[in-house]
Every structure is written in structure tokens, then in C-alpha cells.
Amino acid sequence: MSIPARFDAFRIHNDDAGYRSGIEQVSLDELAPGEVVIEAAHSSVNFKDALAGTGEGRILRRFPLVGGIDAAGHVVRSSDPAFREGDKVLVTGCGLSETRDGGYSRYVRLESKWTVPLPAGLSLREAMILGTAGFTAALALFRMVENRQLPALGPLAVTGATGGVGSLAVSIFSKAGYEVHAVSGKADQHDYLRRLGASEVLGRETLATVRPMESARFGGGLDNVGGPMLASLLAQTAPYGNVASAGLAASAELEATVMPFIIRGVSLLGVASAGTARDIRDAVWQHLASDWKPDRLDDVCTREVELAGLPEVFRLMLAGGSLGRTLVTF
């Protein structure tokens, strides 16, 4: 299949003219090297994309780069025989929009070692509604289950519940058989969170406690916001429950005591989706395409934009106004 000499991409620069991003025409030769070229069908918007696209966070390690940490589409060319023209594939993280050009581009060049064949049970669109956010929520559950998180331990709390990772965590955890208590600052979105599978929706004040240990209200949980809410979640977790830390939407700080660890055996698990090993990556995508696939993925996809719509989504996201996932469509 022929690839046009130049095509649209959302590229990020940081040079003498300052930090800036926007749509420009690029050629395949300008993109980071890789064995597989895809024609992108969809990408998505993650918090990290908003940080990278606006310069509010130090995400890119070299400039210029095409933004977008997620990509899904059809293979148009591959020097690796493992992939053939027409194959449907996806990539999340793995250096996209960090050390190499990302998914906000009509054509994306990928390293074959990180290119995942689209699992049976998912469309390209569904794969990008999930994207890094869904992968991160599922990876958190994968790590918790590995560490013996059983539904009988009690409900799982999800903070930042209306956001991308949060909405998908509520959906995935409930699909996997756990009771989910969503923690959200958006009082007008309780119905949305219940529809996704939350049995209770709690305000952020639930996690405003400051004592080293509180009564054990949760079996564990996934934290997307960091700071005092993470410390409070640890203090309210039942014996041998797991708390997965994935985000810093409120704060990168953590001021806590060791009491939950040494008195209750609580575990704090790190979740770093971008660098996940290939075998775990494949196992998590298999769950996402089958037993953990949310029943209401379309409800989580609250917005669909083209490249030109990205700056507005970034602004909303950084202001804490996210609701579900934004899909990028070409």
C-alpha cells in the first residue's frame, strides 16, 4: 500500500522559539525508526498526553516528537515477518511520545517488539477507548490478583473515578467480580459511575482522614490522585489488602506512616504501564479482550475528536474536568 509523501501529525517542539505543539505535515522518514508502519485508525487522550502536549509536565526526552502515547491501526508495511499488511495492531506506551514519535499521526512507525496484535474480542476502536488508561487499570488488577486480592477482602476503592483510568477501573474491576466504591469530586456524575458498575459513589472527603490507621473500610483499591487521598486509602485498607498507585492527578507527594504495612500487612503496589514487560502486557490485553472487557465501553467514550480538537481536551483534562475517555479518530 502506498503511503503519501506527507501527512498530518500533531507534533511537539521545544527550542529557541519555545514550547509549542500543533498539526503539521510530516514524512515517514522524519519519524523514529521501526520495523512496522501502520495507518492509524484511532489514538486516545491520556493525562500524560495533556502534560506533553502543553509542556505542563516533562514527558518528552527529545524534541521534536509526534505526540500521543497510544495507537491502533492496520499494518501497511513491515520488515518483520511476524506482521503482514492488513494486520490489526495496537501499541500503548513503550516510549511513544517520550523517546519516539507517537500515535497522533495518520501513519505511525513502531518497533515490532512492542507491537501487539489486536486480540480477538476487541475492535480497533474498543482497543483505543481502553488505551493506556484501560491497560493501566487492568495492570493494577493483574498485580493485585497476583498478590492475592480476593473479592472477599472487601470493596475496591477507585479514586479519580470519573477520569479515564478511573472510569475504566470501575468498569473492569466490577466486571472481574469485585465490589467497587468509586471516589469522585464530581457530585453530578454519580449516575454515570453507577452505570459503569460502582455499587457506591463516595465524595473525596471519604479519603480526607489523617490518622495512621482508620477502620478498614476497603479491601484495597486503585489510586489515581496521590497525596493525602492515597495515604488515607492505605489507612482504611483491610488486612493483607492491596493498594495500587497509578497516578498523581492531585499530588506527587506521599506523606504516610508504615502502620498499615506493619500492623495490617497492606501492600502498596506500583503501576507503571509504559514499561510493562511483553509477557505481562500480552496477558493483560487478553483479559481486556475477554473476562475483564467492560460491558459498557461505549459509555466510557464520552468524546471523539480529530487532531485539531486535542488542545481543548488537554486544557479540560489539566483543569480536572475529565469525564471518561476521549477517542482520537483519523
Ligand SMILES: NC(=O)c1ccc[n+]([C@@H]2O[C@H](COP(=O)([O-])OP(=O)(O)OC[C@H]3O[C@@H](n4cnc5c(N)ncnc54)[C@H](OP(=O)(O)O)[C@@H]3O)[C@@H](O)[C@H]2O)c1
Ligand atoms: N502509572 C501509569 O502507568 C499511568 C497510566 C495512565 C495514567 N496515569 C496517571 O493516572 C492519573 C489519571 O490519569 P487519567 O488519564 O485517568 O486522567 P484524567 O482522565 O484527567 O482523570 C483524572 C481524574 O482525577 C481526579 N482529579 C483531578 N484533579 C484532582 C485533584 N486535584 N484532587 C483529587 N482528584 C482529582 C478527577 O476525578 P474525579 O473528579 O472523579 O474525582 C479526574 O477526572 C494521572 O495522574 C496520570 O498521569 C498513570
